[in-house]
Amino acid sequence: MSQGVPGVPPPKSVLDALSRTSSDPTTCGYVPNAGELSLRKAIADEMKFRYGDDADIMPEDIALTAGCNLAFFSVATTLADAGDEMIIPIPWYFNHEMTLTTLNIKPVILPTRPEDAFMPSPERCERLITPKTKAIVLVTPNNPTGAVYPPSLISAFADLARKYKIALVIDETYRDFITSGPPHHLFSSSAPVRHRLGLVCASPSFISHLNTALDSIQICAPRPPQRALAPLLPSLRTFIRETADAVAHRHTLFREVLPKRWCIASQGGYYAFVRHPFVGISASKVCQRLAEELGVVCLPAEFFGPKHNESVQQEPERWVRFSVANVNDEKVKLVCKRLAESETAFGWSIDPKA
Amino acid sequence: MSQGVPGVPPPKSVLDALSRTSSDPTTCGYVPNAGELSLRKAIADEMKFRYGDDADIMPEDIALTAGCNLAFFSVATTLADAGDEMIIPIPWYFNHEMTLTTLNIKPVILPTRPEDAFMPSPERCERLITPKTKAIVLVTPNNPTGAVYPPSLISAFADLARKYKIALVIDETYRDFITSGPPHHLFSSSAPVRHRLGLVCASPSFISHLNTALDSIQICAPRPPQRALAPLLPSLRTFIRETADAVAHRHTLFREVLPKRWCIASQGGYYAFVRHPFVGISASKVCQRLAEELGVVCLPAEFFGPKHNESVQQEPERWVRFSVANVNDEKVKLVCKRLAESETAFGWSIDPKA
Numbered sequence: 154m155s156q157g158v159p160g161v162p163p164p165k166s167v168l169d170a171l172s173r174t175s176s177d178p179t180t181c182g183y184v185p186n187a188g189e190l191s192l193r194k195a196i197a198d199e200m201k202f203r204y205g206d207d208a209d210i211m212p213e214d215i216a217l218t219a220g221c222n223l224a225f226f227s228v229a230t231t232l233a234d235a236g237d238e239m240i241i242p243i244p245w246y247f248n249h250e251m252t253l254t255t256l257n258i259k260p261v262i263l264p265t266r267p268e269d270a271f272m273p274s275p276e277r278c279e280r281l282i283t284p285k286t287k288a289i290v291l292v293t294p295n296n297p298t299g300a301v302y303p304p305s306l307i308s309a310f311a312d313l314a315r316k317y318k319i320a321l322v323i324d325e326t327y328r329d330f331i332t333s334g335p336p337h338h339l340f341s342s343s344a345p346v347r348h349r350l351g352l353v354c355a356s357p358s359f360i361s362h363l364n365t366a367l368d369s370i371q372i373c374a375p376r377p378p379q380r381a382l383a384p385l386l387p388s389l390r391t392f393i394r395e396t397a398d399a400v401a402h403r404h405t406l407f408r409e410v411l412p413k414r415w416c417i418a419s420q421g422g423y424y425a426f427v428r429h430p431f432v433g434i435s436a437s438k439v440c441q442r443l444a445e446e447l448g449v450v451c452l453p454a455e456f457f458g459p460k461h462n463e464s465v466q467q468e469p470e471r472w473v474r475f476s477v478a479n480v481n482d483e484k485v486k487l488v489c490k491r492l493a494e495s496e497t498a499f500g501w502s503i504d505p506k507a
Numbered sequence: 508m509s510q511g512v513p514g515v516p517p518p519k520s521v522l523d524a525l526s527r528t529s530s531d532p533t534t535c536g537y538v539p540n541a542g543e544l545s546l547r548k549a550i551a552d553e554m555k556f557r558y559g560d561d562a563d564i565m566p567e568d569i570a571l572t573a574g575c576n577l578a579f580f581s582v583a584t585t586l587a588d589a590g591d592e593m594i595i596p597i598p599w600y601f602n603h604e605m606t607l608t609t610l611n612i613k614p615v616i617l618p619t620r621p622e623d624a625f626m627p628s629p630e631r632c633e634r635l636i637t638p639k640t641k642a643i644v645l646v647t648p649n650n651p652t653g654a655v656y657p658p659s660l661i662s663a664f665a666d667l668a669r670k671y672k673i674a675l676v677i678d679e680t681y682r683d684f685i686t687s688g689p690p691h692h693l694f695s696s697s698a699p700v701r702h703r704l705g706l707v708c709a710s711p712s713f714i715s716h717l718n719t720a721l722d723s724i725q726i727c728a729p730r731p732p733q734r735a736l737a738p739l740l741p742s743l744r745t746f747i748r749e750t751a752d753a754v755a756h757r758h759t760l761f762r763e764v765l766p767k768r769w770c771i772a773s774q775g776g777y778y779a780f781v782r783h784p785f786v787g788i789s790a791s792k793v794c795q796r797l798a799e800e801l802g803v804v805c806l807p808a809e810f811f812g813p814k815h816n817e818s819v820q821q822e823p824e825r826w827v828r829f830s831v832a833n834v835n836d837e838k839v840k841l842v843c844k845r846l847a848e849s850e851t852a853f854g855w856s857i858d859p860k861a
Contacts, residue, residue, distance in 0.1 A: 171529040174529075175525040175526050175528075235589045248722070370577060370724070371577050377529065
């Protein structure tokens, strides 16, 4: 339960279409950096389906990249120069920090707390804004905590970004695991802020600068998948919804079978963020013994933030990320059984408050 | 004859394999950043075929990227920090300059001259090396000039790089258009310098750092093409050789039918670099009229170097890049016929020395 790697392959209709477009000689040439217009149109339509009919999204707002990581990389290089700052909550998605550091953009840390279910605070964020701040970067549903930010919280961050004329970058890689209403209302015609990541969705003027950045990095994204997906998106809604329902069910199961001394602070999308019950023991040590002695692989919170100075830290981090969506129901039960075993097997004292 | 876009689709065996691997659900997961081991092995073997049996190339020397541009981007970010310098000859491949500027690496210009057939001079290069220099970047066969650097020249640059303990980066995107012997001998066991670009070929210790850089940019390159190509490389040698022979024939034809007042300084790979015959007229103006009035599209030398200060420049650049490999024999003849027409149609005076 460590990496976030989908275990479900794409539907047969997608695989068949990939087979056709990959062997079509006309897909061997370049495509404009922003991608095939047919797919950009289809994505704009799907986003209206997802965010509501008042979502004001056009094909000109969309740029396609070879993976979400390259989307964030190209957005970062478009928004900021070396020496500028971007605010990112911790626990962070480590690739965001790696990208900013590669580009000599300073990641400014916005701490989040378990008692807030790891929701970031717009008020605390405002205090971190300086003349060098170019963007606030959010991930929802979050990696690693699984926290799903409510539309009202996202609106508050959009207001903050507008007030200081900085960008709000939202990484929505796990968006389709949200089974309730629209993830937020930033795309409605009345809301002038609209930046979305995965593919990149932003204003045409931003996309034009992004194109320049992409031209320096990847030139165009692979073309056959673009041609394959363009006509299929609406037909995939059922598959997406069924997958999301299955993952939601697994989160419920995980909550039910998790031993009662292991505490979930936040849960959603692909992940759950869980406090282990061992007093004074770091999550890294717990994860190492879980892997070596009980065959359970999960990631400690230390992986998702800056290196701590062990000597000044009062109490070790006790948070662990479980990639709940990665495994089937039987594995969820087995993992929880092993966690219960660890409480006696490890011989460490248990937090009486847990 | 402007862009360098291959007009020949891949052979049917490649398209068929792409069709198979693209629809295989097992190719939907991540692959290690450096790429499928099967393809890296096959590439190491092909490089031995190309560079000679004494070429000391292992799969561990190879990293695969989504396109050559991303290869150069990841190499640049691995070798240098913001504020460092890399030496690049002009005329340059503009994407190299764009990448360096994006990463705040200073491109230090090494001029090349038509009277040297646009070959860069190791002696001039040495004078540009400073404590901040991290690499010398060469392109051979060159874009835009078409110049094919002889193995002895490449060896001299390798010696220079070794002397100053800096990297020699060679972009060999157009390598397979060389129909004579090995492009150079840097990979022979006795030569300790071995960096190659396209994919990236370098020492395992360099590849390990490159992996870290790739992890911040693209994570892994698309997997189906890797699986498709792995078993096919040796079977493609004939196709590659036939394509190279056809391009070489087209270069010969271009040289034969080009009007005698248009002067070729260098020619090879995809391109020929040609001086137009109009006195005191910039290549930009000539290219614009060729496109608008005669339907011939080619690129002026100004595109391949830093912006000039027009007021201080003595004589305008008269060099034009023709993408000779882009068109068929009939088009080559037609283009040359139009160039001949332009000499009278444009009403500009002709250089008596041309």
